[in-house]
Amino acid sequence: LSGHHHHEHTEPPSDLVLRVQALESLLIEKGLVDPAAIDLLIDAYETKIGPRNGAKVVARAWSDPAFQKSLLQTATAAIASLGYAGRQAEHMKVVENSPKIHNLVVCTLCSCYPWPVLGLPPVWYKSPAYRARAVADPRGVLAEFGTDLSEDVEIRVWDSTSEVRYLVLPERPAGTEGWSEEQLAALVTRNSMIGVEKARSPKTVERP
Amino acid sequence: MNGAHDVGGMHGFGRINAEPEAHEPVFHADWEKRVFGLALATRDLGKWNGDMSRFARERQHPVDYLRHTYYENWLAGLQTLLVEMGLVTAAELASANAAQFVGEDVRGRVLKATQVAQALARGPSAAMPVDVPPRFRPGDQVRARNRHPSGHTREPRYVRGRLGAIHEHHGAHLFPDLSAEGVRVGQHLYSVRFEAAELWGENANGNSAVYVDLWEDYLEAV
Numbered sequence: 001l002s003g004h005h006h007h008e009h010t011e012p013p014s015d016l017v018l019r020v021q022a023l024e025s026l027l028i029e030k031g032l033v034d035p036a037a038i039d040l041l042i043d044a045y046e047t048k049i050g051p052r053n054g055a056k057v058v059a060r061a062w063s064d065p066a067f068q069k070s071l072l073q074t075a076t077a078a079i080a081s082l083g084y085a086g087r088q089a090e091h092m093k094v095v096e097n098s099p100k101i102h103n104l105v106v107c108t109l110c111s112c113y114p115w116p117v118l119g120l121p122p123v124w125y126k127s128p129a130y131r132a133r134a135v136a137d138p139r140g141v142l143a144e145f146g147t148d149l150s151e152d153v154e155i156r157v158w159d160s161t162s163e164v165r166y167l168v169l170p171e172r173p174a175g176t177e178g179w180s181e182e183q184l185a186a187l188v189t190r191n192s193m194i195g196v197e198k199a200r201s202p203k204t205v206e207r208p
Numbered sequence: 209m210n211g212a213h214d215v216g217g218m219h220g221f222g223r224i225n226a227e228p229e230a231h232e233p234v235f236h237a238d239w240e241k242r243v244f245g246l247a248l249a250t251r252d253l254g255k256w257n258g259d260m261s262r263f264a265r266e267r268q269h270p271v272d273y274l275r276h277t278y279y280e281n282w283l284a285g286l287q288t289l290l291v292e293m294g295l296v297t298a299a300e301l302a303s304a305n306a307a308q309f310v311g312e313d314v315r316g317r318v319l320k321a322t323q324v325a326q327a328l329a330r331g332p333s334a335a336m337p338v339d340v341p342p343r344f345r346p347g348d349q350v351r352a353r354n355r356h357p358s359g360h361t362r363e364p365r366y367v368r369g370r371l372g373a374i375h376e377h378h379g380a381h382l383f384p385d386l387s388a389e390g391v392r393v394g395q396h397l398y399s400v401r402f403e404a405a406e407l408w409g410e411n412a413n414g415n416s417a418v419y420v421d422l423w424e425d426y427l428e429a430v
Contacts, residue, residue, distance in 0.1 A: 020239040020283065022304035024246060029306040032253065032295060032314070036321035038245035044328055045244070046234045087331040091378070108216035108364050110262055111278065120244075122232050126278045129221035135366065136217040139413045144224055155416035159216065161362045162397055162421035163258075163334035164378055191229055 050119035051190035053084045054167060057117055058193065059185035061094075062172040071169070072096055079117060079167075088115035089165055095158060096169045097195075102153050103168045104142070104195035106134035107160040114165035118190055125194065135159055145196040168195040175202045209358050212270035213262075216366040217408070240279040247286050252319045252327060255293040259388040263360035264288040336394030338380040342424070344398060348374045349430040352400070352422060360388030363426040367418075371430060372402040375419055383423055396424045 013021075027033045057079055061068040071078040075092035079085065092114060095103040107113065108131045113121040124130050133141050138155045142148070149155065158166040170192040176184060179202075186205055191197040215221075235241045251261065264285035265273070273281060290296040295314065300307050319327060344350060352367040362384045380394040387393075400422050404412035 016280070016283075017237075017239045020242050020246075023283075023287070023301070024242055026296065026300060026304050026306060027246065027250070027290075030296070030300075030310060032310065032318060033246060033249045034318055034320050037319045037324050038242065038249055040321055040324040041245045041248050041328075042235075042241045044324070046241075049328070050234070085331075086329045090331040090333050091335070091381075108366075109213055109362060110265070120234055122227065122229070123236070123278070124224050124226035127221070127224060128215045128218070128274065129224045132215040132218040132221050133224070135418050136408055136411075137413060138416055141224065145226065151414050153415070155413065157416065157418045159364065159418060159420045161364060162378065162381060162384075162423075164397075164399075164421055189229055191226075196226075 045115075045120050049116060051117070051193065052185070053082075053119075054114075054117035054190070054193045055185040055188035056181070057082055057084065057167070058169060058188045058199075059181040061169055062176075062184050063181050068169075075167070084116040086116050088113065089117060091162075091164045092117075092167065093158075093164055094167050094169050095156065097171045097198075099171070100153060101156060102142075102149055102195065103156045103158060103166075104134060104138050105158045105160065105166045105168060106131060108132070108135055109159075109161060112160035112163075112165060114167050117167055118193060122190070142196060145191065147197050168193050170195075170199040173199050173201055209263075209266060209360065210356055210365060211266040212268075212273040213266045214365050216364045243279045243283045243286070247282050249319045250286065250290070250295075253295070253314055253317050255295060255314075256289050257332070257387055257390075259360055259382075259384045260289060260390070261285055262384075263388040264292075266360065334381040336380055336382050336392065338394040338396065340396075342377050342380075342396040342398075344374045344377070344396075344424070344427065344429070346374050346376060350374060350398075350400060350427045351430050352402075352420075353426055353428050355426070357385060359385060361385050361426075363422060364420065366407055367400075367402060367420055367422070370402055370406050372400040372406070372420075375399040375401045378421065381423070383425065385423075385425070398422055398424070398427070400427070 028035055061071050071094050075094040079092055097103055111121050111126040135157050138157050160166060173187055187200040192199045265281045268284055291298055350372055352370050354369040376399040378397040381397040383393050383395040399419050402418050404416040
């Protein structure tokens, strides 16, 4: 079964921990799951499938106008061409930020999120607070993330109510002329691809 | 259904209090990992789809849904589906002891370690072509229908009765209201733009709009 964290040696396991262990044992006993497969699923999302994938997609779009065009027109195929496909990226759309338009992605009804490019969503993305406020007060949400946009920037909020998954293409930061894709990818945060923040300023990172 | 999951525009949840991106782990406890893995693996048994999974979580008592953490809701939904689809009995869940075994048809579909990479690389497509042409075109004015089905739906409450404009036709996708009941029917799906002022009136943010993906049955011509 699952490994033990050190705190479990000093505290008795919670009712929840016991219930999950009991459920997994039952499903193994009934032959409904292979625990080795579950370990591999967990490992994939902890170590392989995460926002660095999306950062590479964005960095390629910033570097290659032809790729950017296909990313904005046929996102699923463009993203798959970099090797990112599968569950929760079957129907991708990429929405582009500009000096006059800022995009923000939410799923008010559950927690839909483009796993192959961003990994599993952070706790805040799944929280009722974010889901409730992103559609009704996006400027307030952005301000809470330290992103203050003037009134002349139009905010577009994308509520992921279907199986279409949205990825924000942030603006390429000024002062990055001549940077390689690898260097650019270091400026692309997960939060900038959800749309709650902008990409990092080159001044905030050591040029890799 | 008008459940506690449909939170768009609700007040009272307070600040978002995001963990810093650089420090947030993918999972916050071992039990979360196991629930995630169990939910993904059992989905491949073919007894339910994503709409059924969502509906199983939404059908909890509203107080339970909002009190639970995210993976507690996944656990609750998984337990509901395991029992409803006959893979586990309520008595087995309560005792954690297997009393009856499932048939070869189910056991043959169990996700094995050697199949995980392939399973992750292929997701189920929601696209489902239909014979009828799309009723709306980009630019058309539409109203989200004022409907309150007791079953699963992906038309959030905050758009019902509101005027919007078709932004894009996504093609025809599996209709979630019926998919949650195990019926596979395609229907045209659109991205619809709603101006913030139409949704939130005098409390709307300035210069903003919300785009919502809505199926044809959720829309009427204006």
